[in-house]
Amino acid sequence: xxxxxxxxxxxxxxxGMFAFAFALVPLYxxxxxxxxxxxxxxxxxxxxxxxxxxxxQVEVSFTxxxxxxxxxxxxxxQHFVSVQPGKLTDVKFIAKNISDSDRILQAIPSVSPGKxxxxxxxxxxxxxxxxPMKGKEEVEFVLRFYVDTELPDDVEELTLSYxxxxxxxxxxxxxxxxxxxxVALKEF
Amino acid sequence: xxAIVEEHSNHGTPKGLxxxxxxxxxxxxxxxxLLFSLTMFLIGGAMAMVIRAELFQPGLQLxxxxxxxxxxxxxxxxxxxxxxxxxxxxxxxxxxxxxIGAPDMALPRMNxxxxxxxxxxxxxxxxxLFLEGGGPAFGWTFYAPLSxxxxxxxxxxxxxxxxxxxxxSIMGAINVIVTIVNLRAPGMTWMKLPLFVWTWxxxxxxxxxxxxxxxxxxxxxxxxxxxxxxxxxxxxxxxxVMFQHIFWFFGHPEVYIMILPAFGIISTIVPTFxxxxxxxYASMVYAxxxxxxxxxVVWAHHMFTTGMPLAGELFFMYATMLISVxxxxxxxxxxxxxxxxxxxxxxxxxxxxAFIVLFTIGGFSGLMLAITPADFQYHDTYxxxxxxxxxxxxxxxxSIMAAAYYWLPKWTGNMFDIKLAKLHFWLSLVSVxxxxxxxxxxGLAGMxxxxxxxxxxxxxxxxxxxxGGFAFGLSQLLFVAVxxxxxxxxxxVPGKVWDGAEGLEWEVPSPAPxxxxxxxxxxx
Ligand code: HEM
Ligand SMILES: [Cu+2]
Numbered sequence: 001x002x003x004x005x006x007x008x009x010x011x012x013x014x015x016g017m018f019a020f021a022f023a024l025v026p027l028y029x030x031x032x033x034x035x036x037x038x039x040x041x042x043x044x045x046x047x048x049x050x051x052x053x054x055x056x057q058v059e060v061s062f063t064x065x066x067x068x069x070x071x072x073x074x075x076x077x078q079h080f081v082s083v084q085p086g087k088l089t090d091v092k093f094i095a096k097n098i099s100d101s102d103r104i105l106q107a108i109p110s111v112s113p114g115k116x117x118x119x120x121x122x123x124x125x126x127x128x129x130x131x132p133m134k135g136k137e138e139v140e141f142v143l144r145f146y147v148d149t150e151l152p153d154d155v156e157e158l159t160l161s162y163x164x165x166x167x168x169x170x171x172x173x174x175x176x177x178x179x180x181x182x183v184a185l186k187e188f
Numbered sequence: 189x190x191a192i193v194e195e196h197s198n199h200g201t202p203k204g205l206x207x208x209x210x211x212x213x214x215x216x217x218x219x220x221x222l223l224f225s226l227t228m229f230l231i232g233g234a235m236a237m238v239i240r241a242e243l244f245q246p247g248l249q250l251x252x253x254x255x256x257x258x259x260x261x262x263x264x265x266x267x268x269x270x271x272x273x274x275x276x277x278x279x280x281x282x283x284x285x286x287x288i289g290a291p292d293m294a295l296p297r298m299n300x301x302x303x304x305x306x307x308x309x310x311x312x313x314x315x316x317l318f319l320e321g322g323g324p325a326f327g328w329t330f331y332a333p334l335s336x337x338x339x340x341x342x343x344x345x346x347x348x349x350x351x352x353x354x355x356x357s358i359m360g361a362i363n364v365i366v367t368i369v370n371l372r373a374p375g376m377t378w379m380k381l382p383l384f385v386w387t388w389x390x391x392x393x394x395x396x397x398x399x400x401x402x403x404x405x406x407x408x409x410x411x412x413x414x415x416x417x418x419x420x421x422x423x424x425x426x427x428x429v430m431f432q433h434i435f436w437f438f439g440h441p442e443v444y445i446m447i448l449p450a451f452g453i454i455s456t457i458v459p460t461f462x463x464x465x466x467x468x469y470a471s472m473v474y475a476x477x478x479x480x481x482x483x484x485v486v487w488a489h490h491m492f493t494t495g496m497p498l499a500g501e502l503f504f505m506y507a508t509m510l511i512s513v514x515x516x517x518x519x520x521x522x523x524x525x526x527x528x529x530x531x532x533x534x535x536x537x538x539x540x541x542a543f544i545v546l547f548t549i550g551g552f553s554g555l556m557l558a559i560t561p562a563d564f565q566y567h568d569t570y571x572x573x574x575x576x577x578x579x580x581x582x583x584x585x586x587s588i589m590a591a592a593y594y595w596l597p598k599w600t601g602n603m604f605d606i607k608l609a610k611l612h613f614w615l616s617l618v619s620v621x622x623x624x625x626x627x628x629x630x631g632l633a634g635m636x637x638x639x640x641x642x643x644x645x646x647x648x649x650x651x652x653x654x655x656g657g658f659a660f661g662l663s664q665l666l667f668v669a670v671x672x673x674x675x676x677x678x679x680x681v682p683g684k685v686w687d688g689a690e691g692l693e694w695e696v697p698s699p700a701p702x703x704x705x706x707x708x709x710x711x712x
Contacts, residue, residue: 003294003366010362014400021404021434025419028430037497038427067423106423114497165423170416 039114041160043128046121049146052086058147059157060120062091064107070166071099072133074107074141085149093126093141097133104171105131107162116158119148130167209304212296213702214281219599220303221278222592226668228270228310233661235263240657242640246647256640257325258317264328268446269353270310272580275588276449277302277360280388283595284364286693286700287382289373289709294366302359309352316345327638329439332420332431336412347410354399361395364388373692375711379470382691386473387452390480394441394448397484402438405431429494436487444483446580448476450587451518454540456691457594458522461537462529463688468521475514482511492563501560508558512551519548534686535609539590542617543583550578553628568638571631577624589616589667596671597685601699602678609670615663622656
């Protein structure tokens, strides 16, 4: 058939573009990582810094807000700290489940200005894990972080903001685990 | 090749429903597409009437907000995927083989399938409106998380129907490309192709490039909603803004899918009634191609307010403005074609001239929206609604009307009722402007789109808009009447219906016989 070859090429192109739609997902992340456009910091445990710059101070502030009706209140013990690039700093966060039922908290960090995101390294963060909390429970989290020594000079202050999501339904849906078990596991 | 066609023509045409169900004839399928599109135009139009009735007065009176949202959503989906796109595919089916001297579309069986899955897609979509909880209510742009976290379970039907629509348009596009590449009559070289054929070829490539991306986007919505993925859910590591990037990567080329064939139609009709050759044929071809290419790098002008960095805002602002250059070339060429022509104002020409003027107004409001800082003010207001209705209604839809009036005598062998058609034109022209022009003003004054209620100061304008809307809606019934009468009978027309017309389709008798160009014509 004379049309066969062209037809095959066009079908291939169609499939290719369908795959491209899904390839856009990692591409988007890579693009944002490289350019730091969307202010997403890394969700992995960072290595400790080798150097500290004594002569520079960067102001880091913290904010949190609940997404929709997520029943959590999380507050940093200090709303901002002044740090030297490379130096480890601990900040306490008081978190409370203000509902009566057991809920799972997931905090998603974001850094502003966006281009500073990849220079903020976290060695410990409650955002690394899902945090099951009993009704009315109050817990203390510690964030351990440092600012990269390579942080561009024009960034004098940055803000680390956490959005708090209630992922209870999502978790029980996808993993089929009982929330009670998760909470018990944590106490253990 | 011609042997196959002859054998085909011998078996006689089956009668009744079977003829339409199993037909592989490009003219039958073209007719089916056009009638389907007209039906969808009326259904989508009825939804617009509901919207305008609710907005006639401030306050909530006729429908509840959730139903209002379903109306705006399904109106948009139906008009884009059910009315405008199938109308162009219908015209392509009817006209492309006749314009390039081919006996039929290259892949006739696939052609039958691409049409017949469409009614199912729209039946599913419309049915979901009647289910408990209602149909899609998140806007035709189905932004996540509206379509994921905050939608009801009937969203699965929406996704399924968009998948089918997508498959249908992709098959249609593949057919168009294979036909144009392989079945041109001897001597029909690339730079002799009629512009309608050129613009459709480029549109078909756009369709193949972006419809699969739309399919990907709805698939991600489906899995996010039902299967626990988190493409667009920040809590699971995804990003809702990414939805908008993927959607508009499809969405912007999509708006050009709805306008490039219109450019082809206008470029065909204007020379006929100006009795001159089209001014700047080659520049039209290149302008179309450059519009298509540029349309892939402007998508984020729909996202200026999502918090893009300055470099992004500037890039997308300038890229968007750049597109208006080739668009301007086209408008210039149409006007230059009419310049010192022996113009006569037959109905297709009236619609074409209205297209040129009113589409240009839509282009200008587009330019205003392209200015990033200004868009912060205009975004999601009625100004945007005014913009895209000028380019889509007085643009795409008017071009389809022009095409229908231009080729209807060729299809039926009868001249339409010219008086009635002129009445249809003038009523449409006046009412469409009463309908959409004041939207610019309420938009600039800050009236948001997609909201069933509004502040009191917008009341007078909205009443005028609604009256324009009802008048425009009712006027379209005249079009139905004209088409019906013309199909039933009327003054016989010769093969060459319009004396200034050029092209192979005018060399066959009217009505066009069931099989044309079984032996390819020689093009000199
Ligand atoms: C000179 C050419 C054009 C320019 C500069 C332009 C620019 C824009 C911009 C900046 C927006 C986004 C406005 C906002 O949401 O704040 C927009 C929206 C839109 N444009 Fe255009 N446009 C042009 C031509 C067209 C054409 C030819 C079509 C279709 C045939 C079209 C259809 C649309 C649609 C449907 C929307 C709204 C989508 C939605 O949010 O639902 N535009 N245009
Ligand atoms: Cu656009």
